[in-house]
Amino acid sequence: MRKNQKKSFYQVLALLVPFLTLINPPYLSLLGVGPRWAELWLLPWALYQGPIAGMFAGFCLGMMGDAINLGINTQLPALMLLGYFWGCLGQKKEYIDKPFSLGLFALFGSFLSGLLVWFQEIVFGNINDFVLFNKWAFQTILAGSVMTGFLAPFLCQLCIRTFFQRNSRN
Amino acid sequence: MFFRWIYQKRFWSLLGLTLGLVLVRFSKGAVLVDSFAVISRPFWPGTAQREWIVNGIDTEQKIRLDLLEKDNQRLRRLLDLKVTSADDVTSAAVISRRSRDFWQQLVLNKGSTNGISSGDVVLGPGGLLGFIETVTPTTSKVRLLTAPGTNLAVWIEQKKVHGVLTGIGTHRPQLNFLEKTPQAKAGDVISTSPASTVLPPNLPVGVIQYVNLKNLPSPYALVQLTASPEAIDWVQIRKGL
Structure with missing residues (x-):
């Protein structure tokens, strides 16, 4: 496959993100919270396509996510921020194909996006703040980011090897 | 002789x-x-006969429930209260379930083409699950009662104590009482308020698990819902008021 074909195939794969979010497979969830599939797709894309493409992809994923999620909060700013941040990180080539660093990026990224969602819930939600500072919010953020960090070394490295790195044969 | x-x-x-x-x-x-x-x-009569009798009792109770509901509706109409009929009920399957995330929602397989509109009430086996919030032509999304920010007017039927049930994200939503010294205690059954203009009245919601009366000026209770969204595959959608 040529490089551009691979790239567009990976773009089509982004359509899987809302479906996987809706399916929310119970065997891949911790305390009922599944991995953040948007972050898992975004990480390889942003690392190899740079900050601007990463930011735009974060915007698209955020729009899709907000379409399927109820509630006032939005993942869009978090995903755009992560796309930009990971795109900048991707320019340092020594980090980006090591599974451990992929897991670490995904872990901290989804923790950050969870924090932003929680922050929106506190600021814009119509419930008193005292109630929201309970351990449920911490549990949800932690469970989501742990699952994302757990899957990222496998999935993201697979995606990078398949779609972004040149095969040794050609 | x-x-x-x-x-x-x-x-x-x-x-x-x-x-x-x-x-x-x-x-x-x-x-x-x-x-x-x-x-x-x-x-001797075996299990089969026992089943007949149990079925008979069930039928009898259904008939009684039906009669009582009709009676209730007639009386409510007399009192000019809001009336819903049990006829406009649609069954729907749960096609996506996320009940423990920031977004606590179900996706059902019936949408606006089936006459579902936002604000309809979703009931599972056991009681109230949530409301329809958004509708697409063939699907609808349910906001669960446990989702943060969901508000619902409820009351304790036996004690006539009113309150607002607020989802706080955890399994057990919080019931904020409207009085300073409510006569509620653990074990009380709560249902939707008859004074509500949004919801059908007297739908079972849950059971009070814990009451904190010391949290003045607004004492609260935690409520265990009787319908659990984790285990429910089919729900009933009832028209809102």
């Missing part, structure tokens, strides 16, 4: 029979009925 029959064997056997019958008579048929029980044992 005169008592010659005393010496006859036949007399004694007849006497024994008579006494035996007298005993049976005054014991209300002790031996007789017991022996009948032993003999008729193979023909």
Whole structure:
């Protein structure tokens, strides 16, 4: 496959993100919270396509996510921020194909996006703040980011090897 | 001579029979009925008959419930209260379930083409699950009662205590009482408020698990919902008011 074909195939794969979010497979969830599939797709894309493409992809994923999620909060700013941040990180080539660093990026990224969602819930939600500072919010953020960090070394490295790195044969 | 029959064997056997019958008579048929029980044992009503009877009881209770609901509706109409009928109920399957995330929602397989609109009430086995919030042509999204920020007017029927049930994200939503000293205690059953202009009245919601009366000026309680969204595959959608 040529490089551009691979790239567009990976773009089509982004359509899987809302479906996987809706399916929310119970065997891949911790305390009922599944991995953040948007972050898992975004990480390889942003690392190899740079900050601007990463930011735009974060915007698209955020729009899709907000379409399927109820509630006032939005993942869009978090995903755009992560796309930009990971795109900048991707320019340092020594980090980006090591599974451990992929897991670490995904872990901290989804923790950050969870924090932003929680922050929106506190600021814009119509419930008193005292109630929201309970351990449920911490549990949800932690469970989501742990699952994302757990899957990222496998999935993201697979995606990078398949779609972004040149095969040794050609 | 005169008592010659005393010496006859036949007399004694007849006497024994008579006494035996007298005993049976005054014991209300002790031996007789017991022996009948032993003999008729193979023909006793088995589980099948038991099921018929249970079915009969179920049917009777359904009929009674139906009659009472009709009666209730008639009375509510007399009092000019909001009326819903049980006829406009749609069954739907749960096609996506996320009940423990920041976004606590279900996706159902019926949408606006099936006459679902936002604000409809979603009931599962056990009671109220949530409301329809958004509708697409073939699907609809349910906001669960546990989702943060969901508000619902409820009351405790026996004690006439009113409150607002607020989802706080955890399994157990919080019930904020409207009075300073509510007479509520753990174990009370809560249902949707009859004064609500949004929801059908008296739908079962949950059971109070814990009451904190010390949290003045707004005492609260935690409520265990009777319908659990984790285990429910089919729900009923009822028209809102």
